[in-house]
Amino acid sequence: MTIHDLSGLRPAELAATLDARFETLDLASRLRLAAGIGRAVFTSSLGIEDQVITAAIGMERLDIEVATLETGRLFPETLALIDETEDRFGIEIRRHRPQESDVAGYVAQYGLNGFYESVEARHACCHVRKVAPLARALDGATVWVTGLRRSQSGNRAATPFVEYDAERGLFKVNPLADWSLDEIAAYVEKHAVPTNPLHRRGYPSIGCEPCTRAIKPGEPERAGRWWWENDEKRECGLHVPEAAASSLTSSSL
Numbered sequence: 001m002t003i004h005d006l007s008g009l010r011p012a013e014l015a016a017t018l019d020a021r022f023e024t025l026d027l028a029s030r031l032r033l034a035a036g037i038g039r040a041v042f043t044s045s046l047g048i049e050d051q052v053i054t055a056a057i058g059m060e061r062l063d064i065e066v067a068t069l070e071t072g073r074l075f076p077e078t079l080a081l082i083d084e085t086e087d088r089f090g091i092e093i094r095r096h097r098p099q100e101s102d103v104a105g106y107v108a109q110y111g112l113n114g115f116y117e118s119v120e121a122r123h124a125c126c127h128v129r130k131v132a133p134l135a136r137a138l139d140g141a142t143v144w145v146t147g148l149r150r151s152q153s154g155n156r157a158a159t160p161f162v163e164y165d166a167e168r169g170l171f172k173v174n175p176l177a178d179w180s181l182d183e184i185a186a187y188v189e190k191h192a193v194p195t196n197p198l199h200r201r202g203y204p205s206i207g208c209e210p211c212t213r214a215i216k217p218g219e220p221e222r223a224g225r226w227w228w229e230n231d232e233k234r235e236c237g238l239h240v241p242e243a244a245a246s247s248l249t250s251s252s253l
């Protein structure tokens with residue numbers, strides 16, 4: 001099956017058809033089909049699963065743009081990994097940074113680290129440093145590839161392989177939705193994929209430096225993200241509908 005065989009389908013039908021088809025495909029085949037839909041952008045956090053996708057794109061020379069959100073608050077280890085990954089796979093990782101005026105407005109209203117004070121302030125920071133740059137990264141894209149996995153958290157347990165995001169007007173493709181952390185680790189070892197050294201220091205999920213801590217044995221993978229908040233469904237707004245993300249953060253704009 002190629003994407004051209006499905007060209008008569010409406011977006012939601014195409015997404016459902018691909019979602020069912022992905023079940024039996026390997027990673028490279030999933031990504032190849034995704035790239036066939038239209039201009040595809042993969043947004044990488046440089047986390048271990050995202051490194052797997054970047055490796056597949058690089059090794060298979062797939063026509064998928066790799067981008068990252070350079071928030072200005074990343075760990076030095078993460079910044080070094082961006083450069084290392086570009087060299088390893090001979091690709092460019094596009095850095096999307098927040099607008100300086102947006103950051104200045106946030107700092108004036110909440111303070112540089114105001115995100116510790118309230119959920120509203122945290123969402124506002126994530127909006128300025130992540131959600132708004134993400135919108136720019138996806139501008140003009142038809143396909144958004146992500147490294148979401150069902151086993152990362154209860155909030156992500158129902159992640160499909162492919163869905164049509166009518167609000168953003170693009171296909172969201174999660175080619176690792178059914179992968180376990182063990183499968184990710186095996187791929188990394190087999191292909192000598194560079195990874196963030198923080199993973200070996202107790203950080204399975206790595207975001208901005210002030211908002212990420214190491215987890216304790218037995219804790220969920222994402223327990224170290226915004227750990228001071230009690231909400232089990234805490235996210236940065238990237239993977240919730242755009243209108244919902246905006247309403248969470250509109251007070252900062």
Ligand code: SF4
Pocket residue numbers: 071073115122123125126127129130207208209210211236
């Ligand atoms: S993760 Fe923390 S520092 Fe990064 S954008 Fe969100 S609130 Fe701001």
